[in-house]
Amino acid sequence: MSATDPLVIVCAGGGGVGKTTTSAALALALARAGRSTLIVTIDPARRLAGAMGVSITDEVTPVALADTGDRLSALMPDPRRSLHTFAEQLFEHEPVAKARLLANKLYIGLADAAAGIHELVAMNLVARAAERGSFDVVVIDTAPSRQAVDFVTLPGRLAALLGGRTVSWLGGLAERANGGASGGGGLVGWGAGHVESLLAKVTGPVLVRDTGDLFRDLAVVRERFVALTQHAAKLLLGPRAAYVLVTAPTAAGRDDVQFLHKRLEKLGPGARAVVMNRADTVAAPYARALRGQRAVTPALAAAMAVLDDERAVRAAAADGLSAELRARLPGVPLVRLPFIESTAPERVVASLSVELEPHLHTLLPAVASAKRP
Amino acid sequence: MSQHSPSSGEATPPRAPPRSLSQALLVLGKGGVGKTTIAAGLAALEAQTHGAAIFVEFGDGDAGKRALAGAGRAVRHVVIRPIDAAQRAAAPLFGSATVAKIVLGNFAIKPLLAVAPAIRELAMLEVVRQLAADNPGVRVIVDMPATGHSVAWLRVPTQGRDFLGSGPLFELCDRIRRELLSPGRASIIVVSLPERLVIEETLELCAAVARETSLAVDRIAVNRVPVALPREALTDAHALAAAGGPLAGAAAELAVVLAAREAQRGEAVAALDSLAGKEHTVWHLPLAPGDPSARDVARWLLAEGAP
Numbered sequence: 133m134s135a136t137d138p139l140v141i142v143c144a145g146g147g148g149v150g151k152t153t154t155s156a157a158l159a160l161a162l163a164r165a166g167r168s169t170l171i172v173t174i175d176p177a178r179r180l181a182g183a184m185g186v187s188i189t190d191e192v193t194p195v196a197l198a199d200t201g202d203r204l205s206a207l208m209p210d211p212r213r214s215l216h217t218f219a220e221q222l223f224e225h226e227p228v229a230k231a232r233l234l235a236n237k238l239y240i241g242l243a244d245a246a247a248g249i250h251e252l253v254a255m256n257l258v259a260r261a262a263e264r265g266s267f268d269v270v271v272i273d274t275a276p277s278r279q280a281v282d283f284v285t286l287p288g289r290l291a292a293l294l295g296g297r298t299v300s301w302l303g304g305l306a307e308r309a310n311g312g313a314s315g316g317g318g319l320v321g322w323g324a325g326h327v328e329s330l331l332a333k334v335t336g337p338v339l340v341r342d343t344g345d346l347f348r349d350l351a352v353v354r355e356r357f358v359a360l361t362q363h364a365a366k367l368l369l370g371p372r373a374a375y376v377l378v379t380a381p382t383a384a385g386r387d388d389v390q391f392l393h394k395r396l397e398k399l400g401p402g403a404r405a406v407v408m409n410r411a412d413t414v415a416a417p418y419a420r421a422l423r424g425q426r427a428v429t430p431a432l433a434a435a436m437a438v439l440d441d442e443r444a445v446r447a448a449a450a451d452g453l454s455a456e457l458r459a460r461l462p463g464v465p466l467v468r469l470p471f472i473e474s475t476a477p478e479r480v481v482a483s484l485s486v487e488l489e490p491h492l493h494t495l496l497p498a499v500a501s502a503k504r505p
Numbered sequence: 506m507s508q509h510s511p512s513s514g515e516a517t518p519p520r521a522p523p524r525s526l527s528q529a530l531l532v533l534g535k536g537g538v539g540k541t542t543i544a545a546g547l548a549a550l551e552a553q554t555h556g557a558a559i560f561v562e563f564g565d566g567d568a569g570k571r572a573l574a575g576a577g578r579a580v581r582h583v584v585i586r587p588i589d590a591a592q593r594a595a596a597p598l599f600g601s602a603t604v605a606k607i608v609l610g611n612f613a614i615k616p617l618l619a620v621a622p623a624i625r626e627l628a629m630l631e632v633v634r635q636l637a638a639d640n641p642g643v644r645v646i647v648d649m650p651a652t653g654h655s656v657a658w659l660r661v662p663t664q665g666r667d668f669l670g671s672g673p674l675f676e677l678c679d680r681i682r683r684e685l686l687s688p689g690r691a692s693i694i695v696v697s698l699p700e701r702l703v704i705e706e707t708l709e710l711c712a713a714v715a716r717e718t719s720l721a722v723d724r725i726a727v728n729r730v731p732v733a734l735p736r737e738a739l740t741d742a743h744a745l746a747a748a749g750g751p752l753a754g755a756a757a758e759l760a761v762v763l764a765a766r767e768a769q770r771g772e773a774v775a776a777l778d779s780l781a782g783k784e785h786t787v788w789h790l791p792l793a794p795g796d797p798s799a800r801d802v803a804r805w806l807l808a809e810g811a812p
Contacts, residue, residue, distance in 0.1 A: 276537055330608055332671065335673075338668070418756075427596075427745055427752055432738050435738035438734055473766065474761075475772060
């Protein structure tokens with residue numbers, strides 16, 4: 133582990149809890165606090181890019197926002213290009229195999245369906261940016277799903293697949309299919325040969341041949357794959373990484389945060405903190421100032437009553453969820469953020485970043501506070 | 506607080522009568538817009554009006570179970586897990602469930618299935634096709650996975666068919682296309698929110714569906730539209746802010762909040778009416794400060810003219 137590796141904050145949570153805006157706000161707050169920060173989104177949605185005025189590319193791009201002093205950058209790789217990027221990374225030193233791969237119809241068909249590959253590519257790009265750049269902190273906005281944190285184990289799973297018997301067998305498929313033999317002669321009973329001929333019957337010869345070719349070429353670059361993904365795995369699972377769970381006071385938010393917490397415990401890193409959005413407890417100062425004043429017209433009073441009713445319902449739900457999380461996730465700090473009533477994403481990000489400022493130490497990996505109090 | 510329909514009182518442009526909905530309803534939308542809630546509400550409404558409905562969910566079944574609470578027994582909740590789907594879809598291909606199980610459990614195929622998304626998607630769509638075929642006359646409401654992937658899902662059978670050219674798997678792809686993913690067989694319902702970025706994504710999704718599948722978006726459900734506040738409130742807040750004095754600052758802040766809320770309603774209506782002009786029907790569902798039940802959603806949908 134290099135001492136210059138950045139700190140990593142991975143934000144995970146179910147859909148609709150404000151995870152993307154929270155991640156952006158956290159990155160903005162860190163940059164304002166003087167840390168060179170990279171915000172990465174592996175969520176295929178383009179919300180964050182829009183909010184920060186950044187384009188979707190494999191390159192790190194500076195974010196021009198006030199008060200960040202050039203300390204904020206973004207990396208938002210296009211999921212549609214990720215398989216291609218991955219192939220470029222893997223086959224950098226194998227031009228012949230690369231040309232064959234790029235012409236493989238199966239590979240072309242996979243190009244926009246391979247969800248896990250996109251996360252892997254994003255992580256490789258993060259590792260590369262970490263090696264080249266001088267980032268203090270990387271904030272990663274994961275996809276809004278319960279499986280979002282599983283990507284940390286993907287390098288290991290794929291390396292195992294590429295190194296195992298599967299690939300040599302699948303790679304062999306191509307030669308056998310091209311040679312015209314349908315079964316693996318010499319194998320008895322329900323062995324690989326039988327499975328192979330059944331598979332060929334069902335899928336047709338084209339798929340078998342292309343699958344075989346694809347895996348034969350992948351076997352060539354196995355070591356390169358392991359080397360490429362090792363750094364990413366280290367960054368994500370090492371002591372310099374922290375996992376922040378983002379939630380909101382809804383039943384889905386509650387269930388997802390508990391599911392993700394368990395999943396993180398199982399994967400190793402555990403949760404560093406929980407951030408709860410839309411969890412304001414008291415009425416905003418302006419509402420308190422106006423309440424009961426004679427200058428307030430009946431229409432205004434009615435509007436304020438509706439807003440206050442809604443806030444009260446949110447607050448009750450947030451209090452309920454807070455109590456539940458304190459009981460179920462003991463020792464995991466809880467940061468509550470208010471609901472921001474605005475339609476402009478950049479405004480929501482800016483407001484939340486101010487709310488997050490006092491909590492940066494709670495959210496940064498523990499090694500950070502040990503080093504820099 | 507009253508839960509009246511948020512679109513009431515708003516003038517809607519005259520439009521062609523909407524296409525009637527097909528047996529399978531594919532509910533699409535990006536993560537967190539309330540897709541599961543709307544799908545569950547549609548299922549509850551269908552069960553109320555026609556006595557039965559099937560709610561299909563991909564994944565672990567938790568979200569659907571929560572959303573369907575109180576929807577009644579007439580809604581059948583079907584949870585499709587990738588591995589079960591693969592076996593179920595493969596059984597007719599291999600001629601028997603046992604053989605399918607052996608092939609899919611093969612040392613090489615099993616890890617391949619775990620990382621090959623297109624096969625899982627195909628298998629899951631095939632299970633939906635089988636469900637619809639096995640239950641004629643019963644509406645099948647499918648809670649599809651989040652945005653980016655759902656259009657990719659709908660593309661898989663066409664890609665597979667074009668790629669394979671012949672053979673049983675080719676026929677499977679073709680059958681899903683003909684019997685599930687074609688007009689008259691399935692209708693697409695997109696769920697959106699009255700937020701600028703989400704609406705932009707909804708428009709992109711509608712375009713992607715039109716461009717990349719043989720289906721079109723039939724209905725758009727805008728979820729969590731805030732209830733309308735008294736029309737004069739914003740004017741009054743501005744007036745109070747302009748009058749100066751000790752309350753001016755607070756009134757200005759309130760005006761910002763009220764304006765944002767009006768903008769939210771206005772944006773949703775404007776952006777989606779541009780689509781509505783192109784033969785989509787838009788349902789508006791109110792913002793409930795808590796978690797709405799499937800019955801609440803069914804009631805709101807009914808008020809909006811669904812299904």
